[in-house]
Amino acid sequence: MDSKELYYALPKNQLQEMKMAFENGDFLQAAENVKKCIVGIDDIPLNIAVTGESGSGKSTFINVIRGLGDEDEGSARTGVVETTVVATPYSHPRHRNVKYWDLPGMGTTRFDPNEYLELVKLTQFDFFLIIASERFRDCHIQLARAINSMGKKFYFVRSKIDADLNAFRRHRKSNYNEEQILREIRNNCIKGLHDGGIMCPQVFLLSCLELEKYDFYPLQKTLENELPSHKRHVFLLSLPNIYFQALESKRDAFRNQIWKHALASAGKASIPIPGFSADSDIDLLVNTIKVYKEAFGLDERSLNCLATMFDKDIQDLMSVIQNKLVLQEITYDLVVNLLNRRELTAAALKVTEYAAGTVPLLGSVAAGAVAFGTAFWLLYSFLKDIADDARRVLSRALENTV
Structure with a gap:
């Protein structure tokens, strides 16, 4: 030495x-x-809210980021219909102080968007992940505005990108360009948020079936950089090694x-x-x-x-x-x-x-x-x-x- x-x-x-x-x-x-x-x-607590419309893949995201499959013990319930009716915490299997909260889906018949934020007690969370799939909707803007108005940070996650690419691959057989399609999807989300009054929105594309692809690492790095130093360490240690x-x-x-x-x-x-x-x-x-x-x-x-x-x-x-x-x-x-x-x-x-x-x-x-x-x-x-x-x-x- x-x-x-x-x-x-x-x-x-x-x-x-x-x-x-x-x-x-x-x-x-x-x-x-x-x-x-x-x-x-x-012992430092970290509470991460995962929200979005019903069927967007919130629960699956919570499972994969904790290193669990949908059928593993302690996993969040998933399904083709809305399975979350109350804000439900899921602790990380190794870091019990890190909790991902599966929030009720926006836009369902059970919940009025105007009452939603009061229902889930917005202020208890360190930051929000808004999960969306298929297309950008009005409920995403409503939620983003409300989170912004309370001084909380949110990150917009466009999920199921693998399914989108497969669909484009079938319909654009002669001129399929993955990079261009990803850019179109990202720009559509950014424009929707910007038109709704959200300045400099942060948008990430990912697939929970292929977490190692697309924007999972940029999302992870952004959260790591923007969290307070005393919570950054806790968050970093809880992430999957992919x-x-x-x-x-x-x-x-x-x-x-x-x-x-x-x-x-x-x-x-x-x-x-x-x-x-x-x-x-x-x-x-x-x-x-x-x-x-x-x-x-x-x-x-x-x-x-x-x-x-x-x-x-x-x-x-x-x-x-x-x-x-x-x-x-x-x-x-x-x-x-x-x-x-x-x-x-x-x-x-x-x-x-x-x-x-x-x-x-x-x-x-x-x-x-x-x-x-x-x-x-x-x-x-x-x-x-x-x-x-x-x-x-x-x-x-x-x-x-x-």
Whole structure:
């Protein structure tokens, strides 16, 4: 490990954040404050409203963005008729604080559009996704205006694009041009919203049957960029792993947090006690690595979902995973064995020495500094391996797909 790799693993901005964490207390206090911060992130609520006309594919969208099929346990009900009669929350299977709300369909006989927004309690949601299919309608404008009037953001999603393209393919056999058709559909939606008084509308085209195509990633990136920073991290981790760019975004988000998890896990070692003798310290590392594995879709459930989505054999997907530790259950004993590896100890000392150059107090507590360096390099190395293996798995899943 050279200085260049250390700078990449722990850049100056993170060292400055760490230095600030020590300004109002000693090692123990800094570790405790950071621990409260990272635990709090997991509890931040994110409420996403999915609305639109009956039959537009709201429920199917909620299922696929949570990595579920329409028949899986916990999936939103789908059907050819309106199945949602009240605002119904669906939690993400791994991130329970992320909820997608399936709202009653606009334009049905059950609901008067004028009473709709009061019925669904508009103000409780962070943002809205208006799902539309087939054509642009007046109810979309009514809903967009109401959301705008209350200072909330909405994003217009034109669903079932695969069905539209198939229809055009049948009727425009001699002059079928997919790029032109997609542009026509998008411009029609933008014009409809603009004519209704919505300035600079954001429109995304997607197919829930082929989520890896069209505008799902641009939609994901837009939401990620426009959410407040404290909710951006939560949203990012909950997304399906079907784009290489999304995997990179997750890797970067986790890498920025490594020093916090390492410091929090090292807190009790500064008492001092040799290495990691407190169960709670190692448990924090165990839980962090489990989160990495699930967020990158390398747990059994996620691999099964990916295999089903792309009609692949799960054993074939698993065969490209190079770090076989990723395939093991992440346990307390496994992490202890990793912490005791000789090469990890050598790397930990270099991390500690490097960080102490900016954060002197870190180096003044010997046991805590060594524990910090050890935890940091363990998480950094494991994250790197998991992210690399996730790219290999996705590459194999996308092989021979159009």
